[in-house]
Amino acid sequence: MSDYLSIRDLKFSYPDNQFQLSIKTLQVRQGERIAVVGPSGSGKTTLLNLIAGIVLPDAGTIMIGDQPVVAMPESQRRQFRIRNIGLVFQNFELIEYLTNLENILLVDYIEKPVAVVRVERAKVLAEKAGLSQNLFRYPHQLSQGEKQRVAICRALLTEPSLLLADEPTGNLDANNKENIMSILLDYAASNNSTLITVTHDQNLLPLFDRIIDFNELVAATEAGGR
Amino acid sequence: MNRCIAMLLVFLMGACSEKEQETVSEKANTNTSVFVAVTNYPLQYFVTRIAGDSVITYFPSIEGDPAYWKPSNNELRTFQQADLIVLNGASYESWLPYVTLPDDKMVNTSYSFSNQLIEEDQALVHKHGPKGEHEHGVTAFTTWLDLQQAIQQAAAVKDALIKVLPDKAGLFDKKFTTLQKELLSLDQRLRLIGDRLKHTPFLFSHPVYQYLQRRYGFSGHALHWEPDIMPDEAQWQDLKQVNGELKARWMIWEDQPLTNITRRLEALNIHSVVFNPASNRSENEKQDFIAVMNANIAKLSAIGRNHLEAGK
């Protein structure tokens, strides 16, 4: 398997310089399922934001596939993110005033007119996630597990080649954790998509191909960077 | 505060006018001719003589004396829609106080001599309380029997017609002049008769000849006898009592009395003479106002000459 995600000499700091992140190198193969662990506030979410192109590093390169994410203009980066990257958040981040079906189709509302074929795909995803009965209800009418499943369906609508999940099971009970992780992992396996999951849950680690200790990743950079 | 509210209320009157079924000015028919309503036959005659076909004259179909007529709803409505309402005045139209008529369309033909009207002193008057307002006495209303007054009434009709049809002023003036001459001729002839008979006392069947009496000097006493009802004994006694002093040999009737009345009067040496006041239209269309008055004058002129019987 070839490298799908490649990070080199990445440096990032927030404007107030309270937080600084440096990563010398990180390679992830296509189809690999990675768990990133580390203490809170260490910069794991920031790493995902950098990979997704939501924020730009101060220095360094990020290649996804053969696309230099950092070098892209903003609009191209956004487009790339919409088409290739699926995002799953700890707090689900569903839009409260949209129905669950509309939440799944959110990307299309943002990017282009909603096509019938996309609606059908959304319904299929929802069915696989056990959400068929809740399509026209609102997020506040769902349980935590159901909400996260809607969020995952949203992330999978565009059949992304890269899934970034930030604590996807952080607010769920044991049953739902298992459920959610199986959806993500099954998708990654069946579509040869790369999955990078930030998690604190030790019980989930055996499910992944590789576990990256974030502190070690950053420390290696520091050691190499001195 | 109330003034402010009143002003605010006044200010808040809304808009949107709608025209609906009819307005007061809508005529009874769609004919655009001038429509003149009159209340007795003499006035109808004057209007017809002066205006002819220039107007449509409306005189309701009335049984008996028009002075006692009361309009029905339909008749009143017709009057309301007239372009001109010609009234006799002098309280002739006793119904006038309790009807609604457009007063800008009304003309009182006796207005010019209203200060010379005769108040009937035989009427019962009443008042409310010692200091209450009095009811006015009854006014004698057969004004046209004084032919000078008839001329004034005809003049009032002419003036009113000219106001409504100013383009026809010349024609109306001319026709009035002709009518005036005829009425003057009647007046002169009656004056001669009155002069001749000024010492002849008369009985009158009803008090309707006041103006005739005043103008032409006929003196006498008025009864309340109907030509078609035999008076009762009390009335005959009353007659004898009155005539005991009056010594009248002639009784003037509005209409031909019953034969048995005339016979009994003849027995008392009282002859009956009919003087038709012409209040209402004659059954004989040829007997217009002038013809009726000519007939009246002929009968009066025969008094004292041929001792005519009643009715001839």
Next chain:
Amino acid sequence: MKGLWHLAWRYLCFHKYKTLVLVASIGLIVFIPMGLNVLVKKGSEQLTARAEQTPLMLGRVGSPLELVLNGLYFQSDTPPPLNFGDYLAIKDMDMGQVIPLHTGFRSRGFPIIGTRLSYFSFRRLALKEGRWLGFLGEAVIGASVARETDLQVGDTIISAPETAFNLAGAYPLKMTIVGVMGKTSTPDDDAILVDLKTSWVMEGLGHGHTDLSKDDASGFILNQNGKSITANAAVNQFQEITPENIGSFHFHGNIGTYPVHAVIVIPKDQKYSALLQGRYQSHATLQLQNPASIIGKLLETVFSVRQYVLIGASLMVLSAGAMSVLIFMLSQQLRAHELVVMKKIGAAKGFVVGMVTCEIVMVMVSGVLLGMILTLLSEKYGLVLLQSIIVSGV
């Protein structure tokens, strides 16, 4: 683009109460100045139209405004009356049409206007059902009277007594309704129109009673001296005029002293108008006013007050606008996280701005439409509605 509108629409629908409040606020912001302007304009047009339709008005010396308000709108206190003789005097001048008005009585809160038949053609009144006045004691009612009292042709209406204990004065008269007029949206809708003589009957100047010359009337006679009968207070005066007793109705005293409260004068032309005004200019007991001029002065006062009202309304509009902006800004603050999520998912900054702009546009357009609809409605119904609110409050 379609997605923008869809998301904006969904947001507004989900927060429907907030959206309604915003739309209503904007609607009011639009309606208050426009509606006020329309009401004032309409009111002044109607006020002016009725005043301009009435060239001159004759009354007893006193407040010109009271005379005009009473004679045109039947509001305000009844001015002191002039005599019928004064009406006859101006009529005899033959300088134009004259129409007397008696406004001293009311029934169920509606003014009873005693007048002549010419009033109806002058005001271009039309019948919806029934017929015009014919006989004493009949009444023709306006559209609002008919609607609010549920009275129709054939029903009766009683004038309100001036006082229950004034036996020699005005007393209630039961009148028969013979006609109902069509709606005119003028003060005539609220009027009960009767013949002037009927008003005089209510004044006690005319009445009908038992024939005192009949034998069965002996109980009502105080004194009889020859042909003169004095009736006592027990005489039975009819309180309703019927076809059977109408013949007994009569008037006492000098008709020239009978009261009227105003006379509408329509001069034949400008020359006669000037002549008439000259004649009454320094009259000791009468005033001849030009209603358009009086109402014009009233409107000047109203318009000067309107400035302050408009300033007040503008301040209110500004504060309502500020509140709307504040509500909007606060709601955007509350949505900040949602908008960040959209950007994370891939929405451009322009998209987020566009979505919020669509929301603003939808709310603004709805609010403006609402304001314009309210303005149109106020143009048609506003004055009537406001009048009924104030009347019910009074």
